[in-house]
Amino acid sequence: MKFRFSFNTSQRNGIISLILIIVVLGFFFRRIKNKTFQQKEFLITSTEKQVQKFIDSLKKVELAKENKPKIFPFNPNFITDYRAYTLGISTEEYERLKEFRNQDQWINSVEDFQKVTKISDSLLAEISPYFKFPEWVEKQNQIAKTSNQSTQRKLTKVEKSDLNEATIEDLQEIKGIGEVLSKRIVRYRSQIGGFLDDIQLKDIYGLKYETRNAITEKFTVKNSKPFEKIDLNTAKVVDLVEVYYIDYELARRIINYRITREKITSFEELAEIQGFPYDKMDRLKLYLKI
Numbered sequence: 001m002k003f004r005f006s007f008n009t010s011q012r013n014g015i016i017s018l019i020l021i022i023v024v025l026g027f028f029f030r031r032i033k034n035k036t037f038q039q040k041e042f043l044i045t046s047t048e049k050q051v052q053k054f055i056d057s058l059k060k061v062e063l064a065k066e067n068k069p070k071i072f073p074f075n076p077n078f079i080t081d082y083r084a085y086t087l088g089i090s091t092e093e094y095e096r097l098k099e100f101r102n103q104d105q106w107i108n109s110v111e112d113f114q115k116v117t118k119i120s121d122s123l124l125a126e127i128s129p130y131f132k133f134p135e136w137v138e139k140q141n142q143i144a145k146t147s148n149q150s151t152q153r154k155l156t157k158v159e160k161s162d163l164n165e166a167t168i169e170d171l172q173e174i175k176g177i178g179e180v181l182s183k184r185i186v187r188y189r190s191q192i193g194g195f196l197d198d199i200q201l202k203d204i205y206g207l208k209y210e211t212r213n214a215i216t217e218k219f220t221v222k223n224s225k226p227f228e229k230i231d232l233n234t235a236k237v238v239d240l241v242e243v244y245y246i247d248y249e250l251a252r253r254i255i256n257y258r259i260t261r262e263k264i265t266s267f268e269e270l271a272e273i274q275g276f277p278y279d280k281m282d283r284l285k286l287y288l289k290i
Helices: 002-006 009-067 081-087 091-102 110-117 121-130 135-151 179-191 198-203 209-218 248-261 267-272 278-284
Strands: none
Touching: 081 091, 091 110, 110 121, 198 209, 198 278, 248 267, 267 278
16 A cells, blocks of 8 residues: 555556566576586587497407407318308308319418419408418418519619510510500600600600600610701791791791791790690600700
């Protein structure tokens, strides 16, 4: 009653509104606080689950290692199907080994085992340290390894054969070169009038980097045909077209460029000429000079 008569109607309404606003805000902030707490609790629970999952996976790995049968040295020629299973060798891989052995053939090295069974590199690395071959096989492998190392000694230029005299048959002795590539090399050599340098092997279509290196380990250019380099600042169109890499149109552009600039001062300038084979510059320098 005191409250009712002490304030007028507008004042009482204002006070009631203020109380209602305080109650609503208190309820609202409490809900936000509860929701935030639930989110934090969810995040903590989720993180704990992930950590526990990681710990469980580590335990499984350790348990698998403990339960894995211990491997003792063995001869891979006498693996049983059960032994193959315990080693992680698949049925298909074991069948390949079995078929190979049924032909009265023997595994004499780690490389032979993978070649026959086609097992993965990772599994081979895991089980190959336990391979045990007869003593005479070990000695034979050691002799072969030593012999192979001695044959891998790089030949000097004097010891190498002349690339310009290599026949189709000679080239086919190089690993990676068959009849098609060997004929292509000889044909190209004839088209350019003989190699001036080993780098011209880059122009042979289909000749891979590794195969090119294999060629130059045994062959190199020794007796190349004498060729006087053409001076770009005095050459005529007919002179430039003598170079295998330059056709008439390119020769004309080179001459026009020289006339415009009055003089060519470096090979780098030639990149400005339309259609100039700048990627073949190392070969062009065998024929051109400034």
